[in-house]
Amino acid sequence: MWLAFIWSNTKLEIKILGGAREVGGSCLSVETDSCKIALDYGIKLEGEPKKLPTDFDAVVISHAHLDHTGSLLSLSKHNPTIVGSEITRDVTVDLLHDMVKIQNEKGKFDYEDHHAERIGQCWWARDAIALSGMKINLQPAGHVAGAKVTTLEAEGKKIVYTGDICTHDTEILKGCKLETLPKRPDVLITESTYGGKVRRPRQQLLDEFMEDLLKTMDNKGNVLIPTFAFHRSQEMAKRLDTAIANGYLPRYNVYTISNLAHKINDYYNHNKQLFTKEIRKQKTPFNYKHVKHLYRTAQIEEPAIVICTSGFGHAGASLRLLKDWANNEHNAVILTSGYLPPDSPLKTAKEEGYFKIEEETFNVKALVKQIELSGHADQNELVEIVNKLKPTRTILIHGDLEQAELLSERIGEMTDVCIPQQNETIDI
Numbered sequence: 001m002w003l004a005f006i007w008s009n010t011k012l013e014i015k016i017l018g019g020a021r022e023v024g025g026s027c028l029s030v031e032t033d034s035c036k037i038a039l040d041y042g043i044k045l046e047g048e049p050k051k052l053p054t055d056f057d058a059v060v061i062s063h064a065h066l067d068h069t070g071s072l073l074s075l076s077k078h079n080p081t082i083v084g085s086e087i088t089r090d091v092t093v094d095l096l097h098d099m100v101k102i103q104n105e106k107g108k109f110d111y112e113d114h115h116a117e118r119i120g121q122c123w124w125a126r127d128a129i130a131l132s133g134m135k136i137n138l139q140p141a142g143h144v145a146g147a148k149v150t151t152l153e154a155e156g157k158k159i160v161y162t163g164d165i166c167t168h169d170t171e172i173l174k175g176c177k178l179e180t181l182p183k184r185p186d187v188l189i190t191e192s193t194y195g196g197k198v199r200r201p202r203q204q205l206l207d208e209f210m211e212d213l214l215k216t217m218d219n220k221g222n223v224l225i226p227t228f229a230f231h232r233s234q235e236m237a238k239r240l241d242t243a244i245a246n247g248y249l250p251r252y253n254v255y256t257i258s259n260l261a262h263k264i265n266d267y268y269n270h271n272k273q274l275f276t277k278e279i280r281k282q283k284t285p286f287n288y289k290h291v292k293h294l295y296r297t298a299q300i301e302e303p304a305i306v307i308c309t310s311g312f313g314h315a316g317a318s319l320r321l322l323k324d325w326a327n328n329e330h331n332a333v334i335l336t337s338g339y340l341p342p343d344s345p346l347k348t349a350k351e352e353g354y355f356k357i358e359e360e361t362f363n364v365k366a367l368v369k370q371i372e373l374s375g376h377a378d379q380n381e382l383v384e385i386v387n388k389l390k391p392t393r394t395i396l397i398h399g400d401l402e403q404a405e406l407l408s409e410r411i412g413e414m415t416d417v418c419i420p421q422q423n424e425t426i427d428i
């Protein structure tokens with residue numbers, strides 16, 4: 001009697017297309033014999049954008065920040081299938097419109113507004129889909145409104161991709177609940193942005209932030225708070241609005257300057273179910289009583305606290321106010337992002353006491369302080385993720401090499417760790 005054996009050499013590969021040993025431009029491909037998907041499709045905001053493959057059956061977007069979505073315009077001519085949450089879709093389309101506008105102002109006309117609209121039309125707003133030989137599931141990641149952790153099941157293997165993740169609660173958003181995520185995945189792909197950093201308790205950081213505000217307000221100084229239009233602006237405006245309403249801060253001129261952030265407020269009001277219980281109780285929680293939206297810096301009545309873009313100070317109201325306010329010792333610039341790119345004038349102002357714009361040098365006498373009220377997991381949180389999920393292998397991306405190596409030292413006895421290089425292919 002003959003027994004016939006069929007040898008199956010099935011393919012399951014992960015390729016790192018962006019975000020290896022750096023922050024920005026996140027994109028990975030996961031490919032089997034019957035299916036190929038992308039996890040995120042981001043852009044690095046500095047330097048020339050790289051061309052990513054377009055031959056995907058689906059592109060799964062973890063959240064709307066441009067370092068995870070900014071290359072989607074290049075898919076607009078290919079009729080893609082894009083998967084992600086509804087609010088991620090809405091915010092992404094607005095961010096892409098803003099990107100088109102900025103590119104057009106610089107004399108680049110590769111894309112127009114209809115290309116951004118096309119991305120929204122190709123979007124599947126759902127938490128689970130099935131492709132040929134692959135199941136995809138999305139769960140809340142806690143980083144920003146609508147952010148998702150992605151679980152893939154294919155060829156008998158399970159892959160969990162965190163995207164950007166946060167396990168601690170903030171004033172407006174609950175952290176990721178690790179108990180709801182799949183245990184013992186074959187592969188965990190996680191960010192390592194703060195893989196080497198342990199933050200102080202969040203309440204201590206918030207107390208320090210408020211104390212610095214109060215000192216500047218007592219001196220009738222101006223406070224510049226550079227933020228991103230999506231989520232960080234809403235979180236900061238709600239924080240200050242609540243502090244004034246509760247009497248923790250005195251009444252003051254408090255403004256936001258970002259038309260995009262102002263528009264995103266409406267999405268937040270219409271998606272209250274994504275936020276904390278306290279936020280859900282309020283009718284329109286992101287219509288502020290003590291924070292006013294302005295269109296131009298010329299409308300500011302000083303002294304004032306101004307929440308404005310860009311978050312890294314490269315352009316817009318934050319750069320204008322940095323130039324206007326930096327030379328006054330009664331003023332303050334408070335940076336709540338933990339990461340600042342090397343070419344950020346905010347980074348130079350903080351570390352060197354001056355900054356340069358083109359050929360002009362600006363001296364800094366104002367207080368420039370970094371208080372990390374971050375929406376990213378720190379090292380302890382990332383270690384907890386590995387400890388609770390117990391993956392066989394862990395791939396560290398979205399972090400500088402030093403940060404990834406420091407995290408690897410902490411988790412190396414729990415899981416096999418890989419810190420891949422750009423374009424490296426990992427066979428599962």
